Amino acid sequence: MLYFLGFYGGVTGLRISKDIAENYPGSCVLLTTSETTILGFWPPNKACPYDLVGAALFGDGAAAVIIGSNPIAGQESPFMELNYAVQQFLAETHNVIDGRLFEEGINFKLGRDLPQKIDQNIEVFCKKLVVAANAELRDFNELFWAVHPGGPAILNKLESTLKRSSDKLESSRRALMDYGNVSSNTIFYVMENMREELELKLKKKVRREEEC
Numbered sequence: 001m002l003y004f005l006g007f008y009g010g011v012t013g014l015r016i017s018k019d020i021a022e023n024y025p026g027s028c029v030l031l032t033t034s035e036t037t038i039l040g041f042w043p044p045n046k047a048c049p050y051d052l053v054g055a056a057l058f059g060d061g062a063a064a065v066i067i068g069s070n071p072i073a074g075q076e077s078p079f080m081e082l083n084y085a086v087q088q089f090l091a092e093t094h095n096v097i098d099g100r101l102f103e104e105g106i107n108f109k110l111g112r113d114l115p116q117k118i119d120q121n122i123e124v125f126c127k128k129l130v131v132a133a134n135a136e137l138r139d140f141n142e143l144f145w146a147v148h149p150g151g152p153a154i155l156n157k158l159e160s161t162l163k164r165s166s167d168k169l170e171s172s173r174r175a176l177m178d179y180g181n182v183s184s185n186t187i188f189y190v191m192e193n194m195r196e197e198l199e200l201k202l203k204k205k206v207r208r209e210e211e212c
Contacts, residue, residue, distance in 0.1 A: 006099070006108075007148055009033060009184030010063070015085040017067040028068040035183040036060045040106045057151060059180030063188035079195050080146075084132050088125055093117055114150070119157040126162065141165050146194060148187050149176035171197065 005012055010033055017029040037058045044052060071078050096111040111117075130137055137143065140162045149155055149172040159169055171193035179189055 006097070006183050007150060007181070007186070010148070010187040011085075013184070014065075014067065014082060014187075018069075018082045018085065021067050021069040025070065028066050030064065030066055032062065032064045033184040033188065034062040035185055040108055042107065057181050059182045061179055061182040061185040061189070063185040065188055065191075079198075080191065084129065086129060086132060088121070088128075090117060090121055110151075115153040115157045118150075118154055119161050122158060123161055139163060141168060144194065145169060145172070146187060146190050147172045149173065149190070150181060152176070 013031045013033065017031045020029050021027055037055070037060055040058070041055060042048065067082075068076070068078070096114050096117055098109045098111070100107050126140060130143075135143075141164055145164070145168045147155065147158060147169060149169075152173075155169050155172055155176070158164070159166065171190045174193050175186055175189040179186070182189065
C-alpha cells in the first residue's frame with residue numbers, strides 16, 4: 001500500500017507494478033487508487049481564502065488498471081507500454097507543496113511558484129527521458145503526452161515551454177475539466193481519455209477506408 005504520495009501516487013504505482021509484473025513472469029498486477037478531499041476540506045474562512053481554491057480545484061475519485069508483461073498475442077491487447085521510468089528531486093522545493101496533519105484534518109497548500117518551478121526544470125527532465133528511451137526526435141510534438149493536470153497554469157507552462165501543439169494536452173485538460181485534480185487518480189483519467197481518442201481515430205480511419 002502506498003499513501004500520502006498525492007499527485008505522484010498514480011505514476012509511482014505504475015512504476016512499482018511494472019517492476020512486479022516483469023519480475024514474476026505470467027503475473028498481472030491490479031493497481032487501484034482512491035482519493036477523497038473530505039479529509040482536507042475546511043469551512044470558508046476570510047482569513048484563509050486559499051482554502052476555497054483548493055475546494056474548487058480538487059475532487060474525489062477512484063481508478064483501477066491492470067499491468068502485466070509479455071502479453072499473449074491474440075488474447076491480450078495492451079493499450080500502452082511503460083518502457084522506462086525515472087524521477088527527479090528538485091532542491092529547495094520542499095515547501096512548494098506543503099501538507100500538514102491537524103486534528104481537524106489535512107491541510108494542503110500549493111505554492112504560487114509551483115508552475116514556475118516546473119517550467120524551469122521540465123525541458124531538461126524531458127530530454128533525459130528521450131535519451132534514456134533511445135529516441136531520436138526533432139521536437140516534443142512527436143511524442144504522446146499523458147500529463148497529470150495539476151492545474152491550468154501548469155498545463156499552460158508545459159505547452160509553451162516545450163512548444164507543444166494544443167492537442168497534445170487535450171486529454172489532460174479534459175480530465176481536469178471533468179473531474180478536477182483528483183491526485184493519484186487523475187493520470188488514469190487522462191489515459192482513459194487517450195484510449196477513447198485513439199478508438200475514435202481508428203473508427204474514423206475504418207470508415208474512410210470503407211468509403212474508398
